[in-house]
Amino acid sequence: MELLDGKKVSDQIKDEIAAEVAQMVQRGEKVPHLAAVLVGNDGASLTYVGSKVRSCERIGFESTLVHLPDTTSEEELLEKIHELNMDDSIDGFIIQLPLPKQIDEQKVLMAVDPDKDVDGFHPTNFGRMALDMESFNPATPYGIMELLKRYGVVTEGKHAVIIGRSHIVGRPISILLSQKANPGNATVTLAHSRTKDLKALTLQADIIVSALGVPHFLKADMVKEGAAIIDVGITRVPDDSRERGYYIAGDVDFKAVSQKASYITPVPGGVGPMTIAMLLKNTLLARERHRSKK
Numbered sequence: 363m364e365l366l367d368g369k370k371v372s373d374q375i376k377d378e379i380a381a382e383v384a385q386m387v388q389r390g391e392k393v394p395h396l397a398a399v400l401v402g403n404d405g406a407s408l409t410y411v412g413s414k415v416r417s418c419e420r421i422g423f424e425s426t427l428v429h430l431p432d433t434t435s436e437e438e439l440l441e442k443i444h445e446l447n448m449d450d451s452i453d454g455f456i457i458q459l460p461l462p463k464q465i466d467e468q469k470v471l472m473a474v475d476p477d478k479d480v481d482g483f484h485p486t487n488f489g490r491m492a493l494d495m496e497s498f499n500p501a502t503p504y505g506i507m508e509l510l511k512r513y514g515v516v517t518e519g520k521h522a523v524i525i526g527r528s529h530i531v532g533r534p535i536s537i538l539l540s541q542k543a544n545p546g547n548a549t550v551t552l553a554h555s556r557t558k559d560l561k562a563l564t565l566q567a568d569i570i571v572s573a574l575g576v577p578h579f580l581k582a583d584m585v586k587e588g589a590a591i592i593d594v595g596i597t598r599v600p601d602d603s604r605e606r607g608y609y610i611a612g613d614v615d616f617k618a619v620s621q622k623a624s625y626i627t628p629v630p631g632g633v634g635p636m637t638i639a640m641l642l643k644n645t646l647l648a649r650e651r652h653r654s655k656k
């Protein structure tokens with residue numbers, strides 16, 4: 363079994379980006395600038411956004427955190443998005459999800475300029491990705507593809523079973539794994555809450571991507587010997603014995619499943635850090651596209 367070490371690979375990617383930024387500075391060019399909009403005070407979102415901003419600082423990007431109260435109206439958020447769309451100093455920005463319930467998520471994501479949509483959530487980018495056109499790929503599925511690529515995990519002709527059809531992980535990874543590319547060229551089954559006999563499917567899978575958010579859901583008896591396992595789950599499970607009051611659990615029963623797997627991602631330290639690295643890569647790309655339009 364080989365561990366797919368997302369922490370290590372994401373550090374490599376960040377170092378590669380930092381080297382590019384250092385060259386920009388040497389040439390006297392403007393460095394990439396990422397903005398993140400956070401509405402409200404959801405604990406996990408605060409952690410993720412903080413980590414995104416710190417990563418920007420570490421590699422030499424400019425970053426701006428726009429933190430709005432949880433009482434923000436849809437109109438106010440749309441106005442802020444309009445400002446960010448118009449702000450020539452900003453190359454890309456993200457709206458951290460989930461949003462408070464008074465705000466229509468779809469309406470908000472539609473308002474982001476597709477050229478600044480480094481999360482790849484705008485229908486234009488999602489559509490472009492589905493049609494094999496240049497786009498911003500959503501960071502988590504993009505990170506999974508990069509991890510598979512850097513470890514040389516063969517996907518061509520393999521059966522990939524994806525658990526979960528979310529817009530930000532399951533659905534897009536089903537598209538990327540089936541695209542005519544390397545990695546890609548997999549035969550994909552997209553399983554979800556209405557799937558019948560999931561175990562019969564996962565037992566056939568050469569690759570399993572679990573993006574469900576149910577701790578320790580995927581057990582060893584659901585996995586074929588030699589399968590590659592990608593765990594996208596990051597659930598906070600209350601635990602009073604820990605100082606922060608919770609621990610982070612993946613979807614996979616790691617101890618038992620790792621005995622059968624050929625490759626497996628740990629949680630934490632697998633897919634999570636890759637998501638941030640790919641967001642930074644998308645921001646670098648947004649800067650290039652922004653400059654080429656001038």
Ligand code: GUN
Pocket residue numbers: 456457458459460481501502530637
């Ligand atoms: N919430 C959970 N994952 C993500 C992500 O990748 N981007 C944003 N903006 N919000 C999220």
